[in-house]
Amino acid sequence: MTELKNIMFCATAFAPSLLGAKELPNIIYIVTDQQTASAMSCMGNTDVHTPNMDRLAQAGILFKNAYCSAPLSGPSRASMFTGHTSHEVGLSRNNVPVADSLRTASLGWLMQRAGYECTYGGKWHVHTPSMPDGEFGFSTIHPHNDNGLAEASVAFLEQKHSKPFFLVVGFDNPHNICEYARSQNLPFGNLPELPQDEWPGLPSNFARNPYDADVIDYEQTLNYSAYPTRHYSPDDWRRYRSLYFRLVEKVDAEIGKIVDAIDKQDLWKNTVVIFTSDHGDGMGAHHWNQKSALYEEVVNVPLIVTLPGKKNAGKEMPQLINEGVDFFASVCDWAGISLPGGLHGVSFRPLVEKADPQQVHQPYIVSETTFDKGVARGWALRTPRYKYVLYDKGLYREQLYDMVNDRGEMRNLAIEKKYRQILLQHRAYLNEWMKLHHVVQIRPEVHLIPNM
Structure with missing residues (x-):
């Protein structure tokens, strides 16, 4: 009898794979x-x-x-x-x-146990460049290589x-800007350069804020x-920005092949499509x-x-999303998986299904960093109006x-007395977050x- 109860428990624990x-x-x-949010023409960027x-x-719905x-790639994807x-x-x-x-x-x-066919193509980077076949619940269809991934x-x-099915498609570009900056050949093919008079201009926050954290210069x-x-x-920076945007356009063309296939196979009616990047790039700012x-x-x-049936198509949303822990929680939500204990991500599924710009989601989100091959740590806490940044030294x-x-982050309000209460509130938020995440x-x- 006990064995029968255990079998029944296992069945209900993974009910989505058995029931409907x-x-x-x-x-x-x-x-x-390495694609920043503004590097899309749908964000109003006329340089790309x-x-x-x-x-x-x-x-779909644009956040x-x-x-x-x-x-940083590995930590973000982890x-x-x-x-x-x-x-x-x-x-x-x-x-x-x-x-x-x-x-x-x-x-x-988790997705495989919930009844999904899990397939991965392209960049993994946690920690191997390509996804090891079968090791993380995914079957691998293509290695870390943009050529042929689409x-x-x-x-x-x-x-x-x-x-x-749960299909992950991990493109490397526009990460090839790293090789460009080092004067190396680009891994997936060099791009023809535009003439100088077609290079984009410099961003309005090209200059360094005089009260910017000096540890950033040290890390350089x-x-x-x-x-x-x-x-x-x-x-040099204009040329850098030109190549960066061309790399974004190159990966956009590859994404187009996948969007065409979704059209051709009529998959929109029962498919959630999520597009993002693991992090951005300074782009000269x-x-x-x-x-x-x-x-x-x-x-x-x-x-x-993009929701099944393209529900709420064309909406723009201002809510704060952590495209790490919140992504994990959201995919679990769509798959009918209870979020495992000890995790604190917040599903954005209710946001996109209601698509109300005024809907309350979460009061703040945090990005944290340890500089690549460096020594400094830092945290950026974003609330609806403000962004608080703290480095450890x-x-x-x-x-x-x-x-x-x-x-553009050109006026550091932390040094101004009249913003003292706002500063204290954001310190308290970060302290709360640090306790939660040990x-x-x-x-x-x-x-x-x-002062904590």
Whole structure:
């Protein structure tokens, strides 16, 4: 009798795979690498042309305030697929293996147990470049290589599927801007350069804020390979931005092949399509390239969600999303999986299904960083109006910005007395978040947050 009860418990624990699997939506997750939120023409950027990302935005819901969990590939992707903030599970840097205890509870295995066919193509980077076949609950259809990835994904979509599928398509571009900055050949083919008079201009926040955290400049000196741009001229930066946008356009064309296949196979009626990136790029703002720093261009990422039947198509949403832990929670929600204990992501499924810009979601989200091959740690806490940034060391390590009037982060309000109460409130929020996620302080008597 006891054995029978155990069998019945197992059946109900994974009910979606046994009861009404046809009602579960397919989920297609398209992830680029190093694409900032503003690098899409549907965001009003006239320096880049992204017709296929725009098609997704026209068919779905566009979030303006989605942020990566961590502005570095490995940590960001680890958060997406484990549901934890990367630092609390020892994955704060690239090239760190996932602990065995996390592997079996990772998203692919949860989805597979819930009745999904789980398939992965392209960049993985947690910690191997490609997804190991079968190791995280996914069957692999293509390695870490943008060439041929769209075609492999299309071939998968053209197959007959006896159960709902969860397809992840991980593109590398526009990450090739890293090789460009190092004067190397681009891994997936060099691009023809535009003439100089067609290069985009410099961003309005090209200059460094005089009260910016000085640890950022220090980190540049530590890692020349990542930041060979320290002595760029204005025209060097214009050329950089031109190539960056061309790389975005290149990956947009690849995404178009997948969107065409969704059209051709008539998959919109029962498929959730989510498009995002693991983090952004400095793009010359504050003279910064690459990631790691907590500038808006680095942590604010694209997020477009297309619902079955293209419900609420064309809507734009202002709510705050952590495109790491919240993604994990959302996919679990669509699959009918209860969020595992100890996870704190908030599903954005109710947001997109209601599509009310006034709907309350969560009071703040946090991105955290450990500089790639560097020493500094930092946190960016975003509320609806403000962004609070804290680094663990250095001059002006504390920053506060009005994201309505100063999205370019040029006026650090943390040094102004009249914003004192707002500063204190954001310190309290971050302290609350640090406790929830077990952030270790420097010493019991030395708190990372001032005056805590």
